[in-house]
Amino acid sequence: MGSIPQALWKAQIPLHITHPSHPNTPLITSLPRFSYLALLVPRCSAFFRTPISAFHHEDLLLRNLPLGLLVDLYQPSLPWRLTVSDGDSWDIGDTFLNCVKEADFVRYGNAKRIMSLSKSDTSTLWNAVQDNDYPSFQKVNAQLLNAPAALRHVPLRLYIPSSPPKSSSPSPPASSPQPPAPAAAATQEPSTGAFRVLQTLVPPTVPGTRNTPQTIGQALRANLPALFPSSRDPVLANVVLHGSPVPFAAPLEDLMREAAYPDGWLCLTVVLL
Known part of the structure; x- marks a missing residue:
């Protein structure tokens, strides 16, 4: 039986991609959960015979995030139907x-x-x-x-939808170049208004203790108490990672080591109950 990271790396998201000038000629493909839509730009440009660099879910321009995280955020039915167009490019x-x-x-x-x-x-x-x-x-x-230095904090980002996804179908199994401010949480509000990102410094152990591992539930209650009044069970909201609800008892450090995205970030999507 393979490890959790191996299973996550093997996971694929099926895609159905169209261009406004070729609505009846879709590109049918799949992409690993840990990959990026931008890696499909050359193939899409060749397939549709026109330069493309932007991907849209319905009328929403998709951000430059791992594909699996986008699926957790928008919960599309599969295959995910996307449209492409020309737009700003990035490295x-x-x-x-x-x-x-x-x-x-x-x-x-x-x-x-x-x-x-x-x-x-x-x-x-x-x-x-x-x-x-x-x-x-x-x-x-x-x-x-596995550095010799002690782990200070877990790279954690919480993605909080400002409005529920239009699709209610269940999903299958970010970035700033500067270090975050060491004092308080950083909240980013995207121009689309689809979600906001809460990024704060979360230690791997419970504050005030030496070696007691901090759980997901404890971190959620500490940083979003209005949504997570209990550190043991989801009451008003839950969090999803790689298409599955995360047990509140899961230790943060273990989850970081087993299920973080390849860029090192543990990205949890908040889902209202």
Whole structure:
């Protein structure tokens, strides 16, 4: 039986992609949960014979996030029907590595581990995501997670919808280049108004204790008490990770090591009950 990370890397999202000029000629494909839609730009441009760089879910321009996280956010029926168009382009590789550096900073208070990697190892991280190559990724990522320094905080982002997804079908199994402010939570409000992102410094152990692991439920209650009045059970809202509800008793550090996205971030989507 494979490990949780191996299963997550193997997971695929089926896609049905159309262009306004070719509404009856869809590109039918699938993409790994840990991949990015931007990696389909060359293929889509060749298929539709026109430059494209933007992906839309219904009328919503999708942000530059891992595909699995987008699925958790919008809960589409599958295959996910997307449309493409021309728009602003970006370097997804640079965006990914900036997220990796930020996650490293959050974990240890500095980015020494990622900055000390060889150029080859740094390239391997992004190449592994492009190639969906978990063994190659894990060899380098283990150096980042198993540092001699003590883990200070868990890189955690909570995605809170400002309105419920239009599709109610269940889903199948972010990025700033600068380190976060060390004092308080950072809240980002996207221009679309579809969701906001809560990012704060969350220690792996319960504050005031030495070695008591902090659970997801405790972190949720501490940072979003209005939505999570209980640290043991979902009352008003739940959180979803990789298409599944997360047990409130799950230790944060264990979840980070087993189920974080390749950029190092543990991304939980809040779902109102």
